[in-house]
Amino acid sequence: MAHIQFIDELVREYLLFRGFTSTVKAFDNDLKVDKDKGFRVDKIVEQIVHYVNVSDLNGLKEYWSHLDSIVFSKLEIHVQPAVRKIEYSLYKLYLVTAAQSAGGVRNEKVSEFLSKMLPELQGQNEWRDWFMLPYIQKPEENPSFSLYFTRAWQDSVLVSLHNLLATVFQCMPQPTLTSYESDAALVKRLQDEINALRGKTQQSTEKTSPIGHQSRLAQYSERLSGPLPLVDDFCAVPSEQLDSGLREARGLRGLLRQMGGSPVMGRKAARSQSQN
Incomplete structure (x- = not known):
């Protein structure tokens, strides 16, 4: 959905043409705090990685909740388990990143995460071992956590997130205004085909x-x-x-x-x- 930015410019140009200056200011302010990042997958992944790297659990949860409400909640039921799996993988990435960082503050972030997420995660078997993470000296060498500390697993989480967002944005319904470019391209292609057929028909008619x-x-x-x-x-x-x-x-x-x-x-x- 890279054309969204172009649509934003068209809307802004139209508002200026109509003299809606106050609306333009409000529109620009909304664009500055746009959580959807113009539906640019790379920017959304970048924002999530930022929350993970700085151990901002509240920011991560709020941002994912926003995506869940406007995007993931509209998906079919059979897709929801895959979405939840990626969400929990991001939480595990959050814990691994916090545990890898030096200093006691990061260890406090691990304990803080487990404390806040306890009501949501304590009943799930896959999270049972994770509540032991703050008490393990070298979790990267522990059989229960060694996989999650590898670069390959961490990259796979981000790649899966990227693919999920790209697929959802491509399939989700769009307003009529955003489809004008594809419609114009379709009309041009049909016109070219018609002109080509007319040329062939004219040549054939001239011969016979x-x-x-x-x-x-x-x-x-x-x-x-x-x-x-x-x-x-x-x-x-x-x-x-x-x-x-x-x-x-x-x-x-x-x-x-x-x-x-x-x-x-x-x-x-x-x-x-x-x-x-």
Whole structure:
């Protein structure tokens, strides 16, 4: 949904054109605090990573709650377990990041997380071992947590989050205004196809139509010494037969010139001499 930014600019331009200056100011203020980041997946993932890196649990939960209310809650029921799995993976990433950071403050963040999330997580088996995390000296070497401290697992969480958001944003219903670009591209493509078909049809018609034959006959008639009678009768004659007929016509005219006239004129002259 990269075109959302362009739509925002169009809306702002229209508001300025209409003179709605107060609305423009409110619109700009809303854009500055836009939690959806213009539906840019990379920016949303970047914001979540920021909350994880600074151990801002409240910010992480509020931001995820926002995404859940406007995006994830509208998904079909069979998709919800995948969404919850990614959410819990982000919480585990939060704990791992806090545990990896040096200093007692970070360890306090681990304890704070487990304390606040206890009502939500205590009944789930996958979280049972995590409540032991503050008391383990080297959790990265513990069989229960070693996987989560690997770079591969941490990257896989972010990649899964990115793919989920990209898929949801691509499939979610959009307002009519945001679909104008795709509609315009579709109309242009259809117009190009129509023009191409018209060009092919016109070329085919010129090859087979009487008008096309007449133009070729006109060219042939210009090369003859005199006008070619009954040109319209050749409209349906193939070009090969037409060339042969024209060669015969030239030969006949040359023979008539040598004989001093046409057979009809010769018979008229002989008749007049006999009468005299």
